[in-house]
Amino acid sequence: MVSATSTQxxxxxxxxxxxxxxxxxxxxxxxxxxxxxxSMGTLLNLMAQVSVIGxxxxxxxxxxxxxxxxxxxxxxxxxxxMAIGAMFVHTGGNGLAMMATAVLGGAVLGSVNGFLVSKLxxxxxxxxxxxxxVAQGLSTFIEDGGMMLLADSPLLWIGxxxxxxxxxxxxxxxxxxxxxxxxxNRTRIGTYVYAVGGNEAAARYSGIKVERVKFYCYLIAGxxxxxxxxxxxxKIGMATPGISGSTLLDAIAASVIGGASLSGGRGTxxxxxxxxxxxxxxxxxxTYLSIPAEMQDVFKGAVILVAVCFxxxxxxxxxHYQTNSLVNSNIPQDNE
Amino acid sequence: MRNTASRERTLRKRLAVLSAALVxxxxxxxxxxxxxxxxxxxxxxxTGSTETSGxxxxxxxxxxxxxxxxxxxxxxxVMIDLTNQFFVDMMEGGAQAAEDYNVDLIWKSADGSVDNQxxxxxxxxxxxxxxxxxxxxxxxxxxxxxxQASAAGIPTITMAGEVxxxxxxxxVYNDEHNNAIIADILAKAIGEEGKVALLYGNKGxxxxxxxQKGFDDAMSKYPNITVVEQPMNWDPPxxxxxxxxxxAANPDLKAVHCVSDAVTLAxxxxxxxxxxxxxxxxxxxxxxxxxxxxxxxxxxxxxxxTGAKKTGYWNVKVAVELVLKDRPAxxxxxxxxxxxxxxxEAAKYADILTNESVIDPDEANAIGDxxxxxxxxxxxxxxx
Numbered sequence: 016m017v018s019a020t021s022t023q024x025x026x027x028x029x030x031x032x033x034x035x036x037x038x039x040x041x042x043x044x045x046x047x048x049x050x051x052x053x054s055m056g057t058l059l060n061l062m063a064q065v066s067v068i069g070x071x072x073x074x075x076x077x078x079x080x081x082x083x084x085x086x087x088x089x090x091x092x093x094x095x096x097m098a099i100g101a102m103f104v105h106t107g108g109n110g111l112a113m114m115a116t117a118v119l120g121g122a123v124l125g126s127v128n129g130f131l132v133s134k135l136x137x138x139x140x141x142x143x144x145x146x147x148x149v150a151q152g153l154s155t156f157i158e159d160g161g162m163m164l165l166a167d168s169p170l171l172w173i174g175x176x177x178x179x180x181x182x183x184x185x186x187x188x189x190x191x192x193x194x195x196x197x198x199x200n201r202t203r204i205g206t207y208v209y210a211v212g213g214n215e216a217a218a219r220y221s222g223i224k225v226e227r228v229k230f231y232c233y234l235i236a237g238x239x240x241x242x243x244x245x246x247x248x249x250k251i252g253m254a255t256p257g258i259s260g261s262t263l264l265d266a267i268a269a270s271v272i273g274g275a276s277l278s279g280g281r282g283t284x285x286x287x288x289x290x291x292x293x294x295x296x297x298x299x300x301x302t303y304l305s306i307p308a309e310m311q312d313v314f315k316g317a318v319i320l321v322a323v324c325f326x327x328x329x330x331x332x333x334x335h336y337q338t339n340s341l342v343n344s345n346i347p348q349d350n351e
Numbered sequence: 352m353r354n355t356a357s358r359e360r361t362l363r364k365r366l367a368v369l370s371a372a373l374v375x376x377x378x379x380x381x382x383x384x385x386x387x388x389x390x391x392x393x394x395x396x397x398t399g400s401t402e403t404s405g406x407x408x409x410x411x412x413x414x415x416x417x418x419x420x421x422x423x424x425x426x427x428x429v430m431i432d433l434t435n436q437f438f439v440d441m442m443e444g445g446a447q448a449a450e451d452y453n454v455d456l457i458w459k460s461a462d463g464s465v466d467n468q469x470x471x472x473x474x475x476x477x478x479x480x481x482x483x484x485x486x487x488x489x490x491x492x493x494x495x496x497x498x499q500a501s502a503a504g505i506p507t508i509t510m511a512g513e514v515x516x517x518x519x520x521x522x523v524y525n526d527e528h529n530n531a532i533i534a535d536i537l538a539k540a541i542g543e544e545g546k547v548a549l550l551y552g553n554k555g556x557x558x559x560x561x562x563q564k565g566f567d568d569a570m571s572k573y574p575n576i577t578v579v580e581q582p583m584n585w586d587p588p589x590x591x592x593x594x595x596x597x598x599a600a601n602p603d604l605k606a607v608h609c610v611s612d613a614v615t616l617a618x619x620x621x622x623x624x625x626x627x628x629x630x631x632x633x634x635x636x637x638x639x640x641x642x643x644x645x646x647x648x649x650x651x652x653x654x655x656x657t658g659a660k661k662t663g664y665w666n667v668k669v670a671v672e673l674v675l676k677d678r679p680a681x682x683x684x685x686x687x688x689x690x691x692x693x694x695x696e697a698a699k700y701a702d703i704l705t706n707e708s709v710i711d712p713d714e715a716n717a718i719g720d721x722x723x724x725x726x727x728x729x730x731x732x733x734x735x
Contacts, residue, residue, distance in 0.1 A: 164641055257434045257586040260589045
């Protein structure tokens with residue numbers, strides 16, 4: 016048993032380090048290949064670019080930990096963005112109303128997902144896919160899907176402003192990281208989240224209110240999407256239906272690269288933070304190396320594959336040793 | 352314990368069945384709703400039926416055309432997608448034309464898939480709509496389906512993409528040529544040497560490919576100009592991000608052309624943030640009001656007014672004409688476009704612009720809004 020635990024620990028530590036090493040290799044490679052890369056300007060650009068994907072990825076991670084999946088964050092972001100734009104137009108640019116729209120819109124999105132998945136027990140894939148379509152339709156329905164310029168809104172500061180030279184959006188992202196890390200690592204709810212994802216039945220038998228935990232996770236993911244929508248529209252200074260781009264897939268990719276597992280129970284804020292940096296750097300790096308952007312998806316796919324393969328290898332390795340040690344120590348196996 | 356587990360399992364199974372049933376029910380009612388939409392539109396005589404003089408006159412002429420009984424026409428429109436700003440605006444213009452000429456429009460998004468386009472067109476043939484308009488992703492792939500439509504007596508219009516079927520009509524504005532003109536303007540603006548960035552939509556998208564080809568071919572005339580290119584996937588945040596990267600990786604960048612106004616405006620935020628406003632020459636495409644305003648205050652050097660709303664209106668009107676009036680012999684129909692520049696600036700590029708229609712931003716915005724005044728034909732058919 017002891018040896019199994021230590022093997023697992025070693026394995027999980029290795030898993031944490033893989034993304035870090037990948038990131039380091041990328042940074043070194045890019046610096047060597049293009050001297051313009053290693054500069055303050057690049058770092059500030061990255062800080063501005065990771066914020067939106069990062070915040071969506073944090074939401075994706077917490078949902079992934081519960082063995083769930085949220086497909087609605089991409090088009091949800093577009094729909095909430097449009098709602099913020101509509102609020103700007105109809106309230107004469109009331110910043111508070113716009114912020115409230117972002118957070119409440121996100122909360123509604125998350126609650127719907129949470130209700131469908133936890134209370135009705137619909138498979139997350141189907142439930143959030145349906146919600147994704149609804150949100151996509153809404154994004155073109157609100158204000159007929161027209162472009163709304165957020166001219167002179169004080170909120171543009173959120174997406175475009177700087178504090179001590181550092182993009183404001185990055186501080187929001189960091190704040191979200193800290194809050195979520197604290198929630199996951201320092202509170203009972205955090206423990207429950209991992210428990211639900213690791214083994215739902217066991218969590219249920221030990222008295223955890225599984226439905227409620229799941230609901231909160233989707234709710235948090237929804238709010239993350241709302242905040243990301245606010246940053247997106249204030250960054251580009253306009254609301255249009257086509258603002259989600261590849262945010263959804265990038266966010267899930269970042270979580271998975273960072274060690275979150277689609278089968279649940281695993282995923283950390285730190286891992287996701289690094290995963291996000293990797294995903295964004297793939298795009299940026301190719302621009303620096305003048306590699307055709309069409310290759311970007313190939314690289315992204317390759318990095319995800321490497322991450323997932325490595326993950327699987329380690330897990331098989333850990334399981335192998337665990338089974339061996341269980342057999343050796345002769346512990347009676349408890350099957351239900 | 353086992354009992355609870357198995358009960359839960361059956362519950363889960365039931366839920367799965369229930370959700371499957373729900374989904375299929377939704378799908379069925381969804382399709383049914385649409386079909387009935389179409390037929391009710393075709394059978395129910397509308398209020399406008401008493402005053403169809405205009406349409407009545409013209410229907411006497413050609414054979415094989417639908418006689419205009421004043422009933423609502425139904426057109427099926429298959430778009431590449433429906434979230435891009437250009438297509439959203441096209442829908443608005445189309446809706447105006449539909450109102451003017453008493454037409455029901457059924458817009459469908461192919462979500463960027465050629466396969467979807469074909470099956471959506473097949474559905475429209477099945478529904479016996481009065482005309483099919485399609486924005487081809489891959490023109491050659493649609494030839495067979497267009498022949499099917501012709502065989503069923505349904506006129507087809509391919510928008511911005513020529514399909515080699517004799518009965519088909521193609522509506523275009525000259526994207527390739529316009530972007531070549533923009534490239535020449537940019538080249539002259541930077542003294543025919545240095546680095547120029549092009550933000551295109553995405554490879555394989557017809558509109559994007561034409562715009563990119565026009566720009567690249569023209570730029571290849573200038574040996575001292577290097578073009579760096581990035582796709583912006585038609586979405587403004589991607590345009591902003593790509594612009595940031597391009598600026599950082601190419602500190603010597605002199606000019607940027609981006610093929611869609613909404614994205615150019617976002618990319619401009621990156622230029623502004625990098626403190627290069629006024630230093631880098633920017634041109635755009637589409638002629639949205641916000642894009643024309645940027646020409647007016649000098650953020651953009653030039654824009655091209657294709658007018659998405661106008662395009663939408665024009666296409667629906669052409670379809671009404673094909674259904675009810677003599678069909679023109681010319682199968683490629685051109686929508687006129689305009690280069691948008693301030694008069695002072697345009698004067699500097701007179702040699703490039705000799706054969707072009709050049710208008711100032713205010714005029715562009717006036718035309719963009721008044722496309723209906725320009726195109727409306729009260730004699731064609733009365734509205735709903």
